[in-house]
Each structure stands twice: as C-alpha cells, then as structure tokens.
Amino acid sequence: MQTETASRPRIWAVGISRLRDLFIDIAGAYADRAELDVVPLGYEDAANSIEGARDERPDVVVAGGSNGAYLKSRVSVPVVVISPTGFDVMHALTKARREGASVALVTHGDTPAEIRRFLAAYGIDMICESYRSAQDAESLVLDLRDRGVDVVVGPGLVADLAADAGMSSVFLYSRTSVVAAFETALEVAQAMRREVARRNRLDNLLQHLRDGVVAVDAGGRIEAINRRLATALGIADVSRAVGRALLDVAPELDGVLPVADGDVFGAVRGVSYAIHRGPLASDGAAGGTIFTFQESRAVERLDRTLRSRQGAQEFVARYRLEDVVGESESIERVRALVRRYAKSDATVLILGESGTGKEMVAQSMHRLSRRKDFPFVAMNCGAFPEALLESELFGYEEGAFTGARKGGKAGLIEAAHRGTLFLDEIGEMPPSLQSRLLRVLQEREVIRLGSTEPTRVDIRVIAATHRTLAEGVADGSFRADLFYRINILSVAVPPLRARSSDILPLATELLMQAARRDKALAQRVPGRDDAARLLAPLEQALCVYPWPGNVRELQNIVERIAVEIPDMDVDTGQPLALTLEDLLAIAPELSELRTDASADLSLRDLSRSVEADQVRATLAAFGGDRDAVCKALGISKTTLWRRLNAKR
Template sequence: MVSPRPPSALPQIVAVGFRRIHALLQALAPTFSDKARVTVLDVGFEQAVARIRQLQAQQGVDVVVAAGSNGAYLRQHLDTPVVLVKVGGFDVMQALAQAKRLADRQADHGAAAVGLVTYEGMAPDLSPFGELFGLGLQQRSYRTEDEAVQCVRELREQGVQVVVGPGTVADVADAQGLIGLFLYSPDAVREALDDAVEVARAARIELAKRERLNAILSHLSDGVVAVDLQERVQTLNPTMARWLGITPEQWLGQRLGEVCPPLSLQDTLRLGTESLETIERVHGKTLILSRMPIVEQGVLTGAVISGQDPISIQRVDRHIRTRTKPQASGPRYTLQQFMGDSAPAVALRALAEAAARSQATVLLVGESGTGKELIAQGIHAASDRRELPFVAVNCAAFTETLLESELFGYEDGAFTGARKGGKVGLFEAAHRGTLFLDEIGEMPLALQSRLLRVLQEREVLRVGATEPTPVNVRVVAATHRDLMACVQAGTFRQDLYYRLNILRLEVPPLRARLDDLPRVAEALHARVSARLGLSVVATRPWLQVLLAQAPHHGWPGNVRELENIIERLLVASVLPGQLPDAGTLKRLAPELFDAVPMPVASALRTGQQGQPAAAAAVTRPQPSEGELLKALQAHGGDRQAVARHLGISRTTLWRRLKSMSGG
C-alpha cells in the first residue's frame, strides 16, 4: 500500500539496474525531474527488493522500473507495480547491424556469425531477417544468470565473435573474450520511464478515488462489504466491522464466504442478480441485508452486500413521526366545506372569501368546535398563497419556552439540549404561505411582544441569533376568548389585539344555525361511517333518531360535539341488542336529554301519558301545508320566525318544506 503523501508531491519512481543499464538510467533520470522523483539503484534481485521495501516505508514508492531477469524477479517479490524496459524491433535491428559490422572486422575471411541472447524466449521472426542480410544469426534464450553464461559459451564454441543481449549477457561475453553489445537503447529506457510516470499518475487517481470512497463508506450508518470476482474482500467499512466484532484488516483479501458464510456473495457473483432486504442473523445480530452485483461497462467485476440495523430503522421512523407535522403539508379544507344555507353560514363564507383576497391579518372568533381551523384553511386555499405552506400551531399546547422555539426557531447551541445545527421556526417554515395561530388568547405575554414585532417588521429573530430573518407570512389567528376582556384584565396586549383584529370573522355556534344541522349531520355521518367501515344506509336510522332530538339540545361543543355523538352512536350500532330508538339514544347520549326543557324531560323520564303545556307545545299537531305557506308569506320567508310562530323546531320546518318540494 502506498504511504500517504501530500497531493502535490511528485510520483516516486525507483529504477533498478546494474552495470550498463545503470549508466543509462543515471543519465536519463534528471530529464524527468519535472514529472517524477527518480531514484536509481545499482543493485539487483534480493538486494533490490530489500532496498525498495525500505524506501517504501520511508517515502513511498509508486512504480519500479527494471529490465530483463532483474525486472521479472522484482515483479514476483514486490506488490508495487514494475514496468519493464522493453526492446523494440528497431533497437534489435540496429544492434544486430552493428554486431554484423564488428563481426566482419573480426573475421579473417568470409562472413561471420552474430549471436543474440534474449531473456525468456527467442524471436522466430528474426530468422528471415538474418538470412536476408546474411547475419548468420544464432539465437539463444536464458532465465537465470547461469543459463546466460552457458548460452554465451555455446556461441563462442560455434565461432561467434559478437554477442548481442541484455547487460548480464554483454558482461558475460566480454568476460569470455567476445564482443558484448548492449541490447537496450536510450530510447527504450526513456520509454519505460515515461510509462512508469503514466502508471504512477493513474495509480494516484485510482488511489484518490478509493480513499474518497472509503471516506464515504466510513461515515455510512449502513454496513458495507465489497468483493472481487473471486469473492475476496476489497472493502469493509467500520460500521460492518463493528457489528461483526472485527477490524477491517482482518478480512481484507480473504474470501467472504469462508470467513463469514451468512454474508456469502457466491450466488450473487454466479447469477449476477440482486437480493434486497432479507432479514438474517449474522454473528448473533439481526441485520437487513441487500446483495447486489457490481457491473462496470457491462462487465461483472464484483459484488457488494449492505446491511442495516433494524433498531436504527425503528429509531429513525420514530424520529420522523415525531418531527413531521402533517398540518404543514397544505390545507385539507375549503370554504365550501363549511356547510349550511342559513344566513350566518352564508354570511361567514362570503366574508371569508373576501378576506382570502386580502393579505391582512385575520382574527377568527368563536366557540370551541365551531370550525375555526376549517375557515382558516379555507381562506388559505382560496388565496393566492394556496400552493405554498399552511402551517398550524396551537398556542395552548406548549409551554412558554417550547412555544418560543417552535414559533421562532433557535440557533445551534442556543440552549442546553438544542438540536445540532439549530431549528427552523414555524414562521420561517410558513414563509410565503399562511401561519395559523390557534388559541391565540392563551399565548404568554412575553411571547406576545415578540409576535407583535414579527407582525410589524416582517422579520423573525431565532433564539440565540443576532441577525433577523425576513419572512413573508400571512397570519390567521383564532380564539374562543373575548380578547377585549383579556386586554382589560391585563392578560393580552392591547397593541397586539389591534394588530390582529384587522379582518374579524365571527364563526357562529351550531345553536345559532340549527337549520344547517341536518346537512352538517349528514356529512359527518358519511365521514364517520367511512372511517369505521360501516354502511351509510344501514346506520341511517341512528342518524334519524339523533336528528329528532337534536333541535332541543344547546350543542355547547358545537360541530365537534355533534361528530363525537354520531361516532358514539355508530360504534354502538354494531353491538347486539342495540336499537335506534329514543330509549337507546337516552342511554348512549344522555346530554341530549339533559338539554330538553324540564317538563319535557320529566315526561320522558316518567313515561306519563298526560303532558303539561310545555310538552304539548313540543308534540302539538303538525301544521298543514296551507298554514306553512301562509306563515312563510307573513314573515317574509324568515324560517326562524316561522318556526317560532308555529311552535315547531327549525329542523321540523326544514323537513316539512323539503317534503312539500318533493326533495
């Protein structure tokens, strides 16, 4: 493995050669000073291996350059890439031509033979060349230095006077009284050094990629193991090593199926197919494993297995569900879902639609359960901000400290336990959209002043921050309290009240629009039935029993109370022995009977046949169609006045008019 070095350092090249090639390397090394640092060693074989390993430990070595048998030996004993000095055809022909000239001079008469000794194999294509030019070429090949000596001796015995070969061969020829010509030219050595520089550059690039990949893998929460085609481990990140109780170095280079059979990738390598999210036990730990082949440029080059810890997945899932605020995803309601044809309902929808066309702050006032958030969402959905965030927060659901951090956010390290990196507040989360502040009357005085500044300056200052952040937010506030009374009591800031009370909409209670109750109840009945998986037709008798008693109830909980009672009745409708009659209704929803006028309630409780005047008023004979039409004409179509004149409920009047119209 290459030792770490600064990215700007030049590649480290060690050129190995003795005798003749050493001189060539020494002469050419300075010409590469701008490309690489070349160290030339005048040693060979075992000594060269020892010296290179020493340099590797000291400064790192990218590539080794060597020739002949020396180069072959270094390739077998070093992990570092070795570039061999190669002899080209022109070098051989040039050396043989020179050898022929020298041989002819040495010969007393006739043509003289030339010897060529090469490392590991002869060149058969040179025989025709030798015959063409009358070289009398004699070829030999060697693997060891002893074989080289024997080859030269044989050539001498055959009368060869000039021998061409590597440095070892040329030196042996000189020692035996022959002329030894060095086979390697300066161009061949220069080309080998150029190749070494390119190999080093490519290795540097590959090393940088591998180090980057390892850095990424080391930070993954998933465990990862990558293998080559022989299933030898190439990469094992710290997460997987920690799960398995090992160090990455213990498995590198080992066959994964042998060191850990449960993680085997043999089938993936054999079939080239992926296997995703299987649950397996590995070294006593449950993991979710995925196996995938590695394909590069259409060729299978290895495989990878990744593992996930189920406990971590469960923890992340809890974190997401805790942090996710569904109300910030957008409005669920429109103004048309505030149902009713009564005068209060129609007037409220008209005012809300007008408010949606404005950018001013809206204050919704009304009892709990009347549908203030529905109106707030409807205003947002009808405005030009409809495609932008709608963020809702209940000011009564948080302590003062938590509400401050929720609304305004905080900086990293703003307080003990603050999330790393800080937190975006709801004002920033609702940027360019709408922020719904429910139960604004419950906001602590200290936060009211901060809210007032945001509304005035249109900028928010996070907790612990020094620079404010501009925001463009449309604020809709809601309360069931009398804010002016709170101002007089000193629990609500007067200046904030007037800042909020620009567009004021009063959401009427259900008892003020009883004419709408049947339609609202029908819609709630359909919604609750769908939620409970019940048939609307099968449960309709329960709704009819409820509607018969509904006009006598004050509905202090408004629409929310109506929905709760409907759900209570529908849940009971599936129980054996439960019938949709007044007796069952009285037992399941006693609050409906508690609201009935005392004489009527008394009559219901005692079962008396004779009813007092108040009860008789409730059960008086129903008016005829003529009486209804006459009363409508006399009161100008005011249904509330007509119902009061005839002594019937508005629900009864609505039902009679509907039957008269054939609806």
C-alpha cells in the same frame, strides 16, 4: 516543496552495470515530472529493497531483461520491462558486424519473431539465442565463446558476461528504448494514482454510509468493508481483514447471509439486521457480491417517519382559538387558560359536557403550542371495542393476531410523535388499557402488540371527559394513578346554558357557516348582520332552553332553520324575519320551555342556576377539592360559595 514532491509519481529504475549508467544519464530529464531514483541492485536484492520500502515505496519499477522478469513475479508494484526497438537491434547488429565476423544476438526470453523475419529477409547469417535466468545467461555466453563467436549483442548482463569471457560485446538497449520505458512507467503511475484517488473517494463514501457494507470477490474474500460493519462484527483492524475470507473473519455470519440476491432478516451478535445481497459489477470477470446490513430498528424508525409524514395531512388541527365563539366571562376564562397552557408540555384534562366543544379547545391549544407544526391526533376512547382500541392506540407487529396487517401498523400514539395526542372521553377507556397508557405517560415510550422493543415517543397528551372521574376512581372503574397523571392542568368548558349571552352569537356564526355551504341560503342571508337580525326575535326562547346537547344541539337547530329559510315567504320590501311560531314549528322540542315576561323564572335566575350546575360538576370532578376548582375556573372562594348557593 514537499507537497510538490509528494504529488509527483515515484519511479525506481532498477539496473546494474551498463543499464544503470544509462538510467543515471537520463534521470535528470525527468526531475520535474517524477521522483526518479536509480537503484543499482538486481534480482533478489532489488525485490527485497522494493518490498521493504514503506514511506518511500515506488509507484512503478523500470527494469530490463531477466531482472525485470524476475521482479515482475516477486514484487507487488507494477514493473515496466525495457523492450529494445527494431532500430535498437539493427543499430547494435551493424556495430557488431564491424567488430567481428561471427555475431550472436542474445535476448531474454524467446527471440522476437519480427527479428528472425528481418534477418531472414536480408540474408543475415547470425546466431540467435535466448536465456531465462542469470545462470542461463552465463552458461550461454561460455558456450558461444566455445563455438567461436566473436561478438555478442545483448542486454547489460549478457554484455558484461561476454566482456568477462574475453569476447567483444554490444549493449542492446538504446537511450530511446529506456526513455520509452520511463514514459510508459509515468503513464502507469498516473493511472494508478487516479485509480487510488477514485478508490479513496469510494472508500470515503463507504465509510460514511449509515449501514454496514462489505464487498467480497467470487471466492468470498473481503475486498472492502466499512467501519460501521467492522465494529459490529468486532473487527479491530480493517486493513488486515481485506483479502481474507469473510466467514473466516466473521464466522457468526455463517448461515445468516442470503444465499441468493435479495433481502433476509438475521441476528448478528444480538442485533437484528435487514441484510441485502446484490451483485458486484466486475467488467465481465468472475463477479463478486456486496452485502448491506441495516439495523431493523433503523428500518422501523424510517418506516415510522415516512408514515408519519404521509399521514401528516390526516392529523391536522383545524380549529383556532378565534373559532371559539362567545364573549361571556366563562368562555373568556377558557380562552385565557388555553393561551396559558399552550406554553407548557404538561398533560391537560378538559372537563365538560358532551357537545361543549372540548376538542375545539384541545385543537386551539395545539395550534398555539410549539408543537403546532406536528400532528394533532384525536381518538375517542369510547368509540372502539377494547381489543380494537388497543391495536389502534398502541399499534401492532406483523402476526400479532389473526388478521394483522402485513408489516404491522403504527398506533396513534406513534403517529402523534412530536405533536399532540387528544384522548376524548378518556373516562370510557377500559381499565386494562389504562395501565398501558399510564406507562406511556410516565416513560414516554410505547410497545406495539406482539413486540418486545419499546419505541420512544415525544408527545403531549390532552384528555377530555364528560364523566366525573373522581367517582370512577371511587368505584374502581378508573385508575387513581392515571387520574393524577392526566389531571395536571385542567380546563372546565362551561355548558351552553351557563353562557346564555353567547347563544345568539353562536347561532349567528353557525347560520353563516351554513350559508357558506348553500348558495340559496346565502342569497337570503348575505351577511352576518342579516343573520343576527333574522335570529334576534328568537333570542329569549333560545336562552331559556337548557340545551342538554350544548353547542352540538344548537347546531342541529340552526341547520333546520337554514333548510327552511330559502323557502320562506317574505313581504315585498320587508326584510326576512323569524318569529317564535316559526321556531316552534322548526324545533317543537322547544315548546315546553316557551316563556314570556310573566314567567316565574327569569333569564338571570336561569343563568345563575346553570352556573351553579357547572361549579358542582367541576367540584365533583376534582373530588371536592375547592382550591383546585377555583384554580380551574379562575374564580375566588367567595365567588365559588356564591355560585354554589345560587337559587335553583
């Protein structure tokens, strides 16, 4: 029942004497539509009662004559003043005529023009007077008595004064006019409640905005402000701030706010904001202004997020572990380490000669990790001058240096947020940048060039090098603390000469890749078996060559073969085949290493020799730590000793 009462409009009918009795008589008819209270007060007492009400404060007040006019200018709730209808006037005048010869019509305010026209049209001789206040009404009634008026027609106050003066009186208001006033009050109350509900929804929306917002009127007074901005400005009571001048409430905004519509940057209480000024619509009245305050760091975070999403397609790992071709023991060991290390977020150091596929290993590890749906950002630390490498890696703010892009630029470290940052050839990184990279690895935050505010980053770092970093530490070209920071997990990628059994499968795969790009080649080599059969006669020569350029060099040789195959003659009915002479014609650099069954160095001996080279390179990278080498290569100490002492 309380909920139903609370949902109904609250109307106070304020009146004394005869009007009060009429209110009481009518109030019962509105019991199911409104909470209607009859208040037997007038003027100042009524105003004090209305303004003093808190929980029971009325939505609308209904009052008559001078009482209504008085309340309208003194209370903060709408007041509906009862207006007599033309029928009320005619009915009251007719009744007054029957009671006396001399009749006076007394109204609050000026006598309506339509009443004067009505009296003139029908030749009715009647005195028309008006009053402004209760004192005026009392003086006016006494004057009418002295002038010989028999009957006074007027509102309740006038009728009571006339009766007290010994005159006849007729009450001007009818039941119809009071009902009309109540109906109007109901419409006003319902409209107000709809407006309050709308404002509450808007205020709720305002309070849930992530930015600070304040709306001011044309005079700079606060109309609305959300809690986020109020808190930032140190305003404890938002309700007390509404209606006051914004600069009085927050003097620190003086000189910070935009003077025209648009955006500016400013600091308030030590926090940087992007401040926007825009017009506040006001249905043709004097317009107000709305200010929004967005923290600069929030803008930067949003900007970086958008850039990272836009650049997501640029930073994608293309290779999978299945793309690492080979079945040798050494490459199977690499695959096992990639699968194991993909489960961790620890930094990985990939060791291996140029062209062995270190980035393919890094991308495979990323694709198997929990970060697979986020960027894989690769950078060659030896491919940029020092100044350019710093800006590319760490990013910069606008104006950080001559030629800096407007608005600044996020570096590759930020671009790798939530993903993987692959630093190839980290041994080539200048010492001055090594210390900055060390901080990124330790604190997981980056500071752009020209900025003082760090940006948090969530990245996994995979580094790669063909250099012996332990030697760099020894000669001072590589920081020891950075070496220990990146050398947490390590993978040693074997050179191609150390896995000769994988050379023919690799060459076959590379030839098939070329065939997928070249229709003419695909016609001569339609399938993998065809490619393997075509290259099989070259296996021994390919395995004896030491491949200083590793897989990259093998790819170059296969590309040459792919170019020649479509133009090669073939006997009718015979499958296409390559000879050793064909290979030497295509790749003359292999001629010095041509071998046959009488060669002093067997392929088995060569394989053992290059395995020993791999072990020695890994041992140097770990500064002679044999336990670490055994762990990285997945071999026992006995196997390590045997490979180190292999025939050369």
